[in-house]
Amino acid sequence: MRQHKEEQMNEALALFYFAYKTFTEKPDEIIKEYGIQRVHHRILFFIARFPGVSVNELLSLLEISKQALHGPLRQLVEKGLIESNEATHDRRVKQLSLTEKGADLEKKLSDVQRQQMGAIFSKFGESCEENWHQVMNEMAHSRSGFDAWLSKREVAIDQK
Structure with a gap:
């Protein structure tokens, strides 16, 4: 039984890998035309x-x-894709x-x-989409970046 579970998890890992490759393939082709990479995306x-982050x-x-952000950020500014301005509340920001x-x-x-995601969710229905969100939330919830996302999103919603 234990062997069977391990095989199922290996299957899940392979599916995750190939799904991610599919998910990033077209955007990777697009960003290549701009001379940028996934970090820029x-x-x-x-x-x-x-906006204004x-x-x-x-x-x-x-x-x-x-240090990891500096180079890609500079490249995006040089390519005219983003702009950086001083915050009105603090010129250092x-x-x-x-x-x-x-x-x-x-x-x-x-x-x-x-x-891509919309087509898949439409194909399998709302309950599938909800289950997918539950799985992704469970995987993401321990990430500090996800906490920052939730905080920023909450502020953005409150400002609307």
Whole structure:
């Protein structure tokens, strides 16, 4: 029985791997045209969700060091995809937002993935989507970046 469970988990790992490859394949093709990588895509994604996000908040969301963020952030600014401005409440705080070009690219990238997920959820129904969210929430809940996501999302909802 134990052997059977291990085989099932190996199957789940393989499915997760191949699903992730499918999920990232088209966006990877798109970002390649811009000379950027997945880390840049993640940065664009979070800035799009939270316009005006500070660099420190972005570090928390991405769970990376300042050093790891510096290069990709600089490249996105140089490519005209994001802009960095001083916060009105504190000049030391840099707030990030997408340029029009950056917003267009982020939408293109995320639309591909939203369409993939939407098609699958439509195929299998609402209960499947709810179960998928439960599994993903369980996997994500121990991440500090997910805590930062929930906090920022709550603030964004309150401001609407």
